[in-house]
Amino acid sequence: MIHVRNATKSYDGDLVVDDVTLSLKRSGVTSIIGPNGAGKSTLLSMIARLINMDGGEITIDGLNIATTDGLELAKRLAVLRQDNHITARLTVRDLVAFGRYPHSKGRPNENDLEHVNRALAYLGLTDLSGRFLDQLSGGQRQRAFVAMTLCQDTDYMMFDEPLNNLDIHHAVSMMKLFRQAARDFGKTVVVVIHDINFASCYSDHIIAMKDGKVAEQGSPDQIIDASILSDIYNTPFQVQNINGQMIATYYGA
């Protein structure tokens, strides 16, 4: 369980995350949706201890992230931010292998190698594993970063806009991968995501944020609702049930 209590963050007097309290259950895919500037990424980064809170407390399986040893947390929670720019020329395999560091401490054993190979295979990168990152397309690089995060093999995995740069085929397989990780291996996956329909089709739980607060949260059936979404995004929404999937449209035409 992840507990967030009264988390607050402001930049230059602007309250970006405003006294958020929420709990994330073990296992399942949770999507965080909301308009730009709602505080989604900031909240995710605070849970992943990438940025400090101005106030509040976050615990992961009872461990306070502010006081727990970094390596200990790295075995429980992995995070991938968006817009990752790496200047170092690493091969895909080297990058993914660094995901094992919290476990291997630089001395990888057979088990670690197996994890690396499996992560490469999951993301369809086996043939590209010897390439340098700067020789990859944006989508391939994004998959390499996700493979590295998977390789860390933590109970909690957080992704900020993981579908960035991905084409439709890879976006769908990425979401399937997250759902599979949650169902088959009991992982807890938290994604900040812009595509509401991906959130609708693949989440077990949706958190909708607006103006730094959690506006609504619940199952996709509860949140993917025309009036709730219209309210959150200030845009008229229509929601249709297509073969059991709740699909939102908002194109206004």
Next chain:
Amino acid sequence: MSLKKIYVIACLAGVVLAVTSLFVGVADISLIDFFDGTVSQTDWLVLQTSRIPRTLALVFAGTSMAVAGAIMQMLARNKFVEPATTGTVEAAALGMLVVLLFAPDLPVVGKMLVAGAFALAGTGLFLWLLTKIPLRSVVIVPLIGMMLGGVISSFAAFIAYRFDMMQAMNVWTSGDFSTVLRGRYEVLWLAFALAIIAYRGADKLTMAGLGQEFSVSLGLDYRKVMTFGLVIISLVTASVVVSAGMIPFVGLIVPNLVSIAFGDNLKKTLPWIALFGAAIVLICDIVGRLIIAPFEVPVGAVLGVIGSFFFLYLVLGRNAYAR
């Protein structure tokens, strides 16, 4: 052929270079004399007090400066930096000046440590500046470093001018191994040891090079690793400045060449960087000794010429890899 075998062969080539370096110079010592046992007493003396120390100094300085450059590039996340373009060298020279003014009798290791502390402060100031200045281009980073170095060295020049020590300043900032004798280069053993210590932390330094967010996610103590890297860079630079004087561009050329060939995973590349660093300094020193024999061109000048062209190539070249 496996990469390991190639490395062993490359190391043997390095040994050949080092032996060549032993037998280049004004006093004519022949390698053949060693095989037929007709080495004279004077030849032995020249070898022991001058040639061997010089060759060792070249190897140690080249190795450790190349390694320091590679670490600097990792930590600053920029391909264009090395201790000579980050204010590190100038700060170390300022430190030396301060030692000579206030504690001239300090043993050479003490002097090196003071210079190292100054170098650390200078490099820290550089990295702090990088966080304060919006970076629109990767080339801005070394420019900031060179400006910072310019400010520090003009401050040092002012003091040196007042106390009539301009010449000493010149010795520290331009590498010259012609004055290396037994008893006057030993601090470079320390630089070499630091390069080996850096290798033990290679994985962590590479991860720090991925940036703070990846480091934190992987459970790495980012600040600790940054400090570790900066201390290595500063002490290596200080050792070289104190003993033979700054050798420029080794830390820039070598890591970039190795990066183009083998990438940037320091665990794999540091041995190559170390070897190439030693080789390039040995070659440039031999060239400097031969070009206007019996006089010498300091190795720093030879490297300066080669290094400037390489730097231009990196900045202007079509290789998009450094961006």
